[in-house]
Amino acid sequence: MLRKRRFTALSEFRHELTRFHRFSEDAARSAGVTPAQYLLLLHLRGYPGRDWATIGDLAARLQASHQSTVALVQRCERKGWLGKKRSPEDARCVRVTLKAAGSAKVERIAALHRDELDRLAGVLDAARASGIRPNRAKVLPAHHA
Numbered sequence: 001m002l003r004k005r006r007f008t009a010l011s012e013f014r015h016e017l018t019r020f021h022r023f024s025e026d027a028a029r030s031a032g033v034t035p036a037q038y039l040l041l042l043h044l045r046g047y048p049g050r051d052w053a054t055i056g057d058l059a060a061r062l063q064a065s066h067q068s069t070v071a072l073v074q075r076c077e078r079k080g081w082l083g084k085k086r087s088p089e090d091a092r093c094v095r096v097t098l099k100a101a102g103s104a105k106v107e108r109i110a111a112l113h114r115d116e117l118d119r120l121a122g123v124l125d126a127a128r129a130s131g132i133r134p135n136r137a138k139v140l141p142a143h144h145a
Helices: 004-030 036-043 055-062 068-079 100-112 112-131
Strands: 082-086 094-096
Touching: 004 036, 004 094, 004 100, 004 112, 036 055, 036 068, 036 100, 055 068, 055 094, 068 082, 094 100, 100 112
Parallel strands: none
Antiparallel strands: 082 094
């Protein structure tokens, strides 16, 4: 059974995580993008190992359906923030890349997050110090419970 200090640390962490989420959404909106558009640009800019991603890659990062990711990519493409190109290895595969305007936009918004991330790191350190450890067990969605 968890002790009070662990519940307190977990509650504080969730509170700060929610504050960070709200901060991030507000930062995106103030830069003229929706939170979903910012996340798409962020995941594209930060995709590990390469400077492009597929719709499937992005859908996985966004935890979104393939169809909604396609629609989001199309909206960002119309704004001139990204481009699409068929893979030279597999014509069925479309590579999504950032254009200069998209890269500039995501870098401006991400820079606003620096102080907030530092603050959140301190909260995570406090949660760890209280003895809360990540549970690697798979958590089922509420409708499976």
